[in-house]
Amino acid sequence: MTAAEALNVLNVRPQTLYANVSRGKIRAKPDGDDPRRSLYHGDDVLRMARRANGRRKVEIVSSETMQYGEPVLASSISTASNGKLLYRGHDAARLADSASLEEVAALLWQCDAAQAAALWPSSRLPRQPGDEAPGSALAAGLLALARRSAVDQPSLGRAPDDLRAEAARILDSLVDAMTGSCGVDAEAARATPAAPAAPAAPAAPAGGSISARLARAWRAEAHEDLIRRALVLMADNELNASTFAARVAISTGASLAAGMLAGFTTLTGPLHGGAAAQFAQLIAQANASNADDAVRHWLAGARPLPAFGHPLYRDGDPRALALLKTLPKIQxxxxxxxxxxxxxxxxxxxxxxxALLTAHCGLPQEAPFVLFAVGRCVGWLAHALEQVQANRLIRPRARYTGPAEIINAGIY
Known part of the structure; x- marks a missing residue:
């Protein structure tokens, strides 16, 4: 089929057709009569059309909700709606213009003014033996959360205020671990005070706001506002893989730290949290040849193009748009x-x-991962608090695809 024929059958925008091609769902090849155009495999197009329009069995529909379908859990924390990402009804892109990550945490954790003011730890913890940072931010984050998971109390049956206070301590510990800033000198911390907060905003931690602490650790104080924006935009994004993993763990009554560890471990996978490393490879290929060849070569390997496209945002990721408007164009x-x-x-x-922010600000190679993990920990904790209130075990059923019962037969 030509592009026009395929679009007519699918009733979608051209970008959606191209996205299905890039993901390997629709095969395409150059048009022999015009190499600038492509032809699309008719069987693939018709199969996609049937999936969109046909009625399917309940169990199949239910199983597909686990893969960018309708939300599988009720939540009032965030949603992707009309091309925007909303945090409890507030446009995340607008919040990024002025809010701190601490203010967004207070919003998502449903703190009132008094709770927010008392939320954050009042002093840095001294460095303990064995606290030396591991070789990477990933390893440091895993270790910090694992240590807390081994000793923190279960989340079930505890007062909401106690859980919020513990959530703030967990986020504080994670920031310290991932920046290698355990035991920051008090005088040095006061040398970079946090910006004054609005009356209902939480007080900043003793070492300054989280964005200030990251900027100081990276020696990028001049770029703190960009770091702040990125953290706010990363705070939550519905029920993605890491958030769902965190909620499953918390649904058992596990500690908040254990839930955060469950979410954090998903970031070790290349499909969630690993895009920065893959995009670095694409950048290297573009530098070695050119951008067109790099993209063409990547797509020829039937691999999803890293750092481009998002199933929730057909017309562009609003988080990217909000951050890119503040960044220069770089080749x-x-x-x-x-x-x-x-x-x-x-x-x-x-x-x-x-990735562009990291290049522009001269941040460490791990900065995209740290910004993702630290920002998203706020959302994980919000979902953990919500799951504790739900007080329900998350236990989906499996759709069995193995053999029927085998009678009177040995294993061998």
């Missing part, structure tokens, strides 16, 4: 964005924006 990033849209119909997502 080969800009050329890759053009090539990705032309060849795959995909627009930059937040992973692209975090």
């Amino acid at each position: 080969p990033y800009e050329a890759l964005a053009v090539a990705a849209e032309r060849q795959a119909g995909e627009l930059p997502n937040i992973d692209y924006a975090l």
Whole structure:
């Protein structure tokens, strides 16, 4: 089929057609009569059309909700709606213009003014023997959360105020661990005070706001506002893989730290949290040749294009748009964005924006991962608090695909 024929059958925008091609759901090849155009496999197009329009069995529909379907759990924390990401009804992009991560935490954790003011630890914990930072931010985060998971109380049956206070301590510990800033000198901490907060905002930790602590650890104080924006935009994004993992753990009554550890471990996978490393490879390929060839070569391997496209945002990731408006255009990033849209119909997502921010500010290579993990921990904790209130075990059923019962037969 030509593009026009495929679009007519699918009743979708061109970007959606190209996205299905890039994900390997619809096969395509160059048009022999015009190499600038493509032809699309008719069987694949018709199969996609049937999936969109046909009625399917309940168990199949239910299983597909686990893969970017309708939400599988009721939540009032965040949602992707009309091309926007909303935190309890507030546009995340607008919050990023002025809010701190602490203010967003107070919003998502449903703190009133008095609770917010008393939320954050009043002093840095002294460095303990064995607290030396491991070799990477990932390892440091895993270790810090694992240590707390072994000793923290279960979450079930505890007062909401106690859980919020513990949530703040967990986030504080994670920031310390991932920046290697355990035991920051008090005088040095006071040398970089946090910006004054609004009356209902939580007081900043003793070492300054989280964005200030990251900026200081990275020696990027001049770029603290960009770091703050990125953290706010990363705070939550519905029931993604890490958030769902955190909620499952908390539904058993596990401690908040254990739930955070469950969420954090999902970031070790290349499909969630690993986009920055893959995008770095794409950047290297673009530098070695050019952006068009790099994208073409990547797509030829039937791999999802890292840092481009997002199933929740057909018209572009609003988090990326909110951050990119504050950043300059840098090559080969800009050329890759053009090539990705032309060849795959995909627009930059937040992973692209975090990588561009890192390049512009001269941040460490691990900065995109740290910004993702620290910001998202706020959302994980919000979902943990909500799951404690639900007081329900999350236990989906499996759709069995093995053999029927075998009677009177040995194993061997």
